[in-house]
Amino acid sequence: xxxxxxxYQSERGESPVEEFLLSLSDKARAKxxxxxxxxxxxGNRLPSNFASKIEDDLWELRPEFGGVEHRFFYFTFxxxxxxxxxxxxxxxxxLKPSDIATxxxxxxxxxxxxxxxxxxxxxxxxxQIPPAxxxxxxxxxx
Numbered sequence: 001x002x003x004x005x006x007x008y009q010s011e012r013g014e015s016p017v018e019e020f021l022l023s024l025s026d027k028a029r030a031k032x033x034x035x036x037x038x039x040x041x042x043g044n045r046l047p048s049n050f051a052s053k054i055e056d057d058l059w060e061l062r063p064e065f066g067g068v069e070h071r072f073f074y075f076t077f078x079x080x081x082x083x084x085x086x087x088x089x090x091x092x093x094x095l096k097p098s099d100i101a102t103x104x105x106x107x108x109x110x111x112x113x114x115x116x117x118x119x120x121x122x123x124x125x126x127x128q129i130p131p132a133x134x135x136x137x138x139x140x141x142x
Contacts (some may be wrong), residue, residue, distance in 0.1 A: 003043045005036055006077070006133040008085040008106050011113075015134055017072070020087040028065040036072070036136070039082060054095065058103055071095065071133040073103035083110055083133050 007017040021029050038046060039061055053063050054073070061072035061084070069090040077083050085106035088099050113132035120129060 002078070003040050003082050004081050005040045005074075005082045005084065007136060008046075008083060008110060009131055009134045011130050013130060017084045017087050018134075018137070026070065028036075028070070031065040032063045032070055032072070036084070037060050039074070040136075043080070043082065044076065045078055054100060056104075058100065058107065060095070073099070075107050077110070077114075077133075081133075083107075085110065 001142050004017045007015045009023075021032060021092050024032065035050060038050060044051070044059065046061075049062065051059055053059050057075045059074050059076075061074060063072075071088050072084050073086040074082050074084040086099060101128040109131040113129055117129045117131065120126070
């Protein structure tokens with residue numbers, strides 16, 4: 001495994017990406033998780049039918065199942081980490097500006113909170129700031 005894929009986590013400990021995955025049918029979820037597994041293996045070297053750059057440091061993973069397109073918005077973080085910050089079912093030809101804005105805001109939150117956590121940990125070896133990311137718990141079952 002070349003990269004580590006993490007999911008965005010709110011300050012309340014919620015993971016909208018995990019919640020999105022759990023809302024899918026078993027087969028659709030398996031297809032999405034297989035794409036996430038590919039992302040974990042190849043990072044941003046995936047072909048454009050799997051992933052593409054949206055803007056700046058925001059990328060999209062592009063699984064499709066049963067005629068429904070899913071989008072997972074992500075960015076690359078430190079130490080070969082990829083953080084998936086938002087996920088949607090794509091219902092029109094273009095991505096919604098509100099989905100892009102949500103993803104960009106969460107990227108800002110991740111960077112800010114993780115920098116604050118690191119500063120606190122350097123000072124006192126413990127941080128009161130909740131983590132902005134969480135490890136993947138739902139992997140594709142073989």
